[in-house]
Amino acid sequence: xQLLEQSPQFLSIQEGENLTVxxxxxxxxxxxxxxxxxxxxxxxxxxxxxxGGEVKKLKRLTFQFGDARKDSSLHITAAQxxxxxxxxCAGHGSSNTGKLIFGQGTTLQVKP
Amino acid sequence: xxxxxxxxxxxxAKRGQDVALRCDPISGxxxxxxYQQALGQGPEFLTYFxxxxxxxxxxxxxxxxxxxxxxxSVSTLKIxxxxxxxxxxxxxxxxxxxxxxxxxxxxxxxxxx
Numbered sequence: 542x543q544l545l546e547q548s549p550q551f552l553s554i555q556e557g558e559n560l561t562v563x564x565x566x567x568x569x570x571x572x573x574x575x576x577x578x579x580x581x582x583x584x585x586x587x588x589x590x591x592x593g594g595e596v597k598k599l600k601r602l603t604f605q606f607g608d609a610r611k612d613s614s615l616h617i618t619a620a621q622x623x624x625x626x627x628x629x630c631a632g633h634g635s636s637n638t639g640k641l642i643f644g645q646g647t648t649l650q651v652k653p
Numbered sequence: 654x655x656x657x658x659x660x661x662x663x664x665x666a667k668r669g670q671d672v673a674l675r676c677d678p679i680s681g682x683x684x685x686x687x688y689q690q691a692l693g694q695g696p697e698f699l700t701y702f703x704x705x706x707x708x709x710x711x712x713x714x715x716x717x718x719x720x721x722x723x724x725x726s727v728s729t730l731k732i733x734x735x736x737x738x739x740x741x742x743x744x745x746x747x748x749x750x751x752x753x754x755x756x757x758x759x760x761x762x763x764x765x766x
Contacts, residue, residue, distance in 0.1 A: 547695075574754060583657070583744050583757025584696070629695050639684055639748070640709060641755065643695030 543568040545630055547644035554620055555652050562615045562647045564630035571633055573613045574641070575604055578627040620651045655679075657758035659745050665764045666735045674730045674761045678747030686755065687720055687730050688744040696744055702728060735765045 548563045564573065572591045576584035588597050590606035590613060597604045601624075603616040613630055627648050631641040658677040666672050678685050684703055688696035689712075698712040704725040713720070717735075722728040732739055742762050746755035 545695075582759050583746070584755075585757070586754040589754060627693070631695075639750065640686070640698050640701055640712075642698070643688075646693065646695045648693060 543570070543632070543642050545632060545642055545644035547628075547630060547647050549647060550645065551648050551650075553650040553652065556621055557619050558651075560617050560620060560649070562628055562630075562649075563612070564614065564644050565612045566632070567611065569610050571610070573606060573610075573630055573632045575613070575615055576629040576631060578629060578646075579625075584627075584629055617649075620649075622651045622653050625649055625651050657745055657747055657756050659743075659758035659761050661761060662759065663762050663764075665766060668736060668765055669734050670765075671731065671733045672735055672763065674732075674743050674763070676728045676730070676745030676747075676758060678726065678728070678745070679756055680726075682747035682749055682756075683725075684748045684750060685722060685728050686746045686748075687728070688746065689714075690742045690744055690760070692742075699730070699743075732763075735763075737765050739763060740765045 546565050572589055574589045575587045577587055578584040588604045593608045593610045595606045601618045605614050627646045629646045630644045660675045686701050687699040689699055690696040700720045701709040702722040705722050717733045719731045742760040744757055744760045746757045748755050
């Protein structure tokens with residue numbers, strides 16, 4: 542069974558601080574996606590990483606895919622209250638249906 | 654429509670009642686997924702459709718759960734004889750292919766009392 546473990550589960554920081562969220566697995570994934578979810582809404586896709594070692598930047602967010610394609614990280618620089626939310630990593634399972642396996646999520650609270 | 658639409662947004666059901674949750678995917682999206690999400694947790698896969706064909710239903714927790722997409726667009730997730738453990742947010746997502754990024758709806762929050 543393919544599993545994705547996220548850490549930390551909860552993070553509460555002050556505005557302006559930096560943070561990193563980790564997503565780890567013992568399985569190889571062909572790609573990993575990161576989503577952000579706000580209360581009462583569905584997850585919104587932030588980025589897809591495909592190549593081992595790949596780094597993608599989205600404004601203050603930096604996403605990295607591990608060389609072995611078993612792990613990924615999300616780094617936020619100078620966090621803002623608007624970054625508050627549930628961050629989810631997800632990878633395609635071993636089936637060919639496109640089914641996504643999600644990590645348990647990291648709840649981020651950024652205090653002004 | 655511009656996004657994935659789910660209805661109702663909230664549903665309160667008495668234990669033992671049957672419920673039906675509706676999903677209107679983005680027009681033209683071939684793939685449709687249903688997920689179940691507990692509070693503060695990641696979504697868990699329930700079932701997958703490619704057009705009208707249900708290709709994977711391995712995540713449905715029991716035979717009380719049934720999903721259909723008869724014309725390859727709108728989908729309905731039905732839960733029979735609801736139980737308290739069915740209380741969760743049910744998310745629908747669609748995509749152009751199974752391997753592109755999903756667009757999620759806002760979900761239906763089901764509370765069984």
